[in-house]
Every structure is written in structure tokens, then in C-alpha cells.
Amino acid sequence: MSQARNFADLLASGTTITSDKLDDNAIHGNRNLIINGACTISQRGTSETGITSGGYKNAPDRFKFELSSLGTWTASQSTDAPDGFSNSYKLECTTADASPSADDFCFLQHFIEAQNLQHLKYGTSGAKNLTLSFWVKSNKTGTYGNYLYRQDALRIYSYSYTINTANTWEYKTINISGDTTGAIANDNGRGIRISFTIGTGSNRASGSVSNSWESYTNKAQEGLSNQVNLADTVGNTWQITGVQLEVGEATPFEHRSYGDELRRCQRYYYENPAFIGVGLGSSVIARATATHPTSMRASPSLTIAGSPEAFDGSGGLVVTGVSSNYSNTILFNADLSNTGSGSSGRAVCVVANLYTSSNKIKVDAEL
Amino acid sequence: MNNITITSAQYCNDIDGNQSSIKATIDGSEMSVPLDPANRHYAEIMRQVDAGTLTIQEAE
Numbered sequence: 415m416s417q418a419r420n421f422a423d424l425l426a427s428g429t430t431i432t433s434d435k436l437d438d439n440a441i442h443g444n445r446n447l448i449i450n451g452a453c454t455i456s457q458r459g460t461s462e463t464g465i466t467s468g469g470y471k472n473a474p475d476r477f478k479f480e481l482s483s484l485g486t487w488t489a490s491q492s493t494d495a496p497d498g499f500s501n502s503y504k505l506e507c508t509t510a511d512a513s514p515s516a517d518d519f520c521f522l523q524h525f526i527e528a529q530n531l532q533h534l535k536y537g538t539s540g541a542k543n544l545t546l547s548f549w550v551k552s553n554k555t556g557t558y559g560n561y562l563y564r565q566d567a568l569r570i571y572s573y574s575y576t577i578n579t580a581n582t583w584e585y586k587t588i589n590i591s592g593d594t595t596g597a598i599a600n601d602n603g604r605g606i607r608i609s610f611t612i613g614t615g616s617n618r619a620s621g622s623v624s625n626s627w628e629s630y631t632n633k634a635q636e637g638l639s640n641q642v643n644l645a646d647t648v649g650n651t652w653q654i655t656g657v658q659l660e661v662g663e664a665t666p667f668e669h670r671s672y673g674d675e676l677r678r679c680q681r682y683y684y685e686n687p688a689f690i691g692v693g694l695g696s697s698v699i700a701r702a703t704a705t706h707p708t709s710m711r712a713s714p715s716l717t718i719a720g721s722p723e724a725f726d727g728s729g730g731l732v733v734t735g736v737s738s739n740y741s742n743t744i745l746f747n748a749d750l751s752n753t754g755s756g757s758s759g760r761a762v763c764v765v766a767n768l769y770t771s772s773n774k775i776k777v778d779a780e781l
Numbered sequence: 782m783n784n785i786t787i788t789s790a791q792y793c794n795d796i797d798g799n800q801s802s803i804k805a806t807i808d809g810s811e812m813s814v815p816l817d818p819a820n821r822h823y824a825e826i827m828r829q830v831d832a833g834t835l836t837i838q839e840a841e
Contacts, residue, residue, distance in 0.1 A: 467784065467786065467808060468784035468785075469784075469785075469808050480784050481784070482784060601819075602819055603819065694796075711819070712817050712819035712820045712821075713815035713816075713817035713819070713820055714815070714820070715807075715812045715813065715814045715815065715820060715822045715823075716812065716813040717810050717811065717812050717813075718811075719810075735804075735811060735813075736802075736804075736813035737793060737804075737813075738793045738794070738795050738801040738802055738813070739793070739801065739802035739813035739814065739815050740795070740801055740802070740815075741815055742815075742817075748813065749795075778812075778822075779820065780821060781821065
């Protein structure tokens, strides 16, 4: 019987509905622990070519590409997606490496903030079972060895999935037992890392996956020796979307509004704060401040890209850097510098992408 | 795994001469990093300092 039928029966019975009557498998909102699982938000940009090192790329938010000496890649927010979805995270190999060295690796990862996982009751006898579900597509069929990792307790859960048909969207579900060993710290650090393997060298691969939580003692636990190497041929592609991690059994993907998902992403990264400040003169043109769009996870790092401008009534000055960063989780606050000189005491208006979208101020508190 | 490349780091002082942040070149981009242990860039800078592979220059 469907959960919807159960719920309808519950309503019809005249029973008072209390939280204990809605178990973990009931379909309710806010159940997906993944942010931007449908890959709709891509604040940094929609494509980045020539990738040879890891980091958060111009591709869907909250997914981090990790790469060490295993090919060259293009990462993008693709509009190719399964029915009911608009976007996916796409990786395409542009320089091949068919024979990885032992320590090479290539992963796509997603980090969940630890304080958002306290209801899993990990480290207790009541630890909750989870299900990870996702849509995946690749031109290369075969076995992929993935893992989840808990940094606080140094625990890993490895599993595999198979792509059966080339260039076809396939839906995968992975059941993950609750871990009764080691708690997840109730803080703003990394709670669970979800890692999708694109390819690895022999030092990050073993003959089998655990399909259970175990102590992390060796990086060979991260991969599988018969894992597909997506870096072996130029033009190989791998795409993912509809990523959902939830308590209990798999339920249909929880679609959120664009605005809702954007605000969730901005806790970790956003661009182009709009602010005013006061001129400090000399090469420090302004002390500028603004409220972040939402409370950030941690005090953010700041990066100036392109040529944002500051106007103080006497003309436009190009912002070339940040001479001091006082920002915290609530406020953007920084001294902005340039190579010329501003006017001390004047009100300053700073704009980033008013004329050119590549002129940016990046605010980064990612995990 | 934290695959971050840091090629330079220097403290920045506020107008009173107190350390306010770190200017660092991280993965090829210049960043202003707050002195917050929860910030992943600051945590990685300090990890590399502890490992003896990175030195933070004093403010100018």
C-alpha cells in the first residue's frame, strides 16, 4: 500500500495525527539531505574547460570535483536530464589517461554539514538507515565503486553500482545501514562526504566494496579495482542529477523551488554582494559592508575576479583586491584596494557585475 | 582528501596593526582568507604550516 494511501486512511479514521504516526518512510517535505541535488543552481557559471585540478568549478553548486593527474576535463551544468528534471552535472574527458598512476584519482563529491545530520543518531543504537538515490548516464557501461565518508569518526561505507546501457539515463538506489559507531559532531564541519568515482589509480582501489560502515584505515577502501576508468578515452562523458539522500527507503525526488535551492546554496557560496562603504583614501578605496543573503556556514574567503568598480562621486575606481577581510557568518566586511587612490571620507558604491558578468566578487564558505 | 594548492600566504593587518586576514594564492587565485578555523582555506593553510610545507609571511 502506498504511503499516500496510508495517509489518506489515517485522515479518514478521525485519528488525531501526531508525529509518531508519521514514520521515517512517510513522504514529507524537507527530507533530501542533499542541496542542489537536481543541479538547477550554478552560480559560478555553466561550463569550465581545461580542468586539471580539483575544486568547485563553473558547474552546479555544492558539488566539488576532485582531480589529481587523471586526464583533463570539462565540467558543466547540462540541460540534458531525465524526464522531470531540467539539469545535470556533466563531466567530459578532453585529454585521456588510459593508464593512471597508482595515486591518481578523479571524484565528484558532495559534503553535508554535520549539524544537519544529528537526527540520524549515528553513534547510537538508534542510528537511522539511509537511502541514496540518483540518476546517472554515461557512454561507458560497467561497474562504478563509490563511497560515503564520515570525517569525525573516520568511517567509510563503500558500494558499487552498474551502468547497464550506454548513453541512457538510469535510476539507482543504494540502501545504507545506520552506523552505530562514532557520532557526527554537532557543528558546521563536514558531516558526510558522498563521493562518486570517475576513475582511480591502484592505490585507491580494492577487490570489493564493504556495503557496510567500517573504520577508514586505507585509501584503497575508497575504490574498486574493476572500476570503470572514465579518463581512458577523449569524449567519455558522465552525468548525474536527482541526487537524494534520505532517512528510510527511497521516495520520489524532492523538487524544491529555484529560490529555495539558491538560498540553501548561498550558505556556502555566493557572488556579487551589493554594498556601500566609506572611502579610506590612498590605495585602500573603501571599507565596504553588506549583509550576506543568508547566514553563511563559516567566515567566507573573498576573491576579486575581473574588474569590479567602486564609485565615490569623483569617478570609477577598479577594485583589484581585498587588503583586509573582516567578514563573518552574517556580514561581508572588507577593505577593498586598487592601484590608484580614492578619496578619504567619501561614500563609496561598489558594483561587481553591472557592466560585465565576469567582474565578480566571490564569497566562499564551502565545506 | 583536500586537494588544495597554496603557493603563497601573507598576513594582512587592519588599520590598528592587528592581524585581520591572510592574503593567499590558492589554486591559482588570490584570496583573502579570514582567520576562522571553520573556513576550509584557513584550515588548509594552517595544516600546511603545521606540516612545514608553507610559511605565512608577516604583513607589510
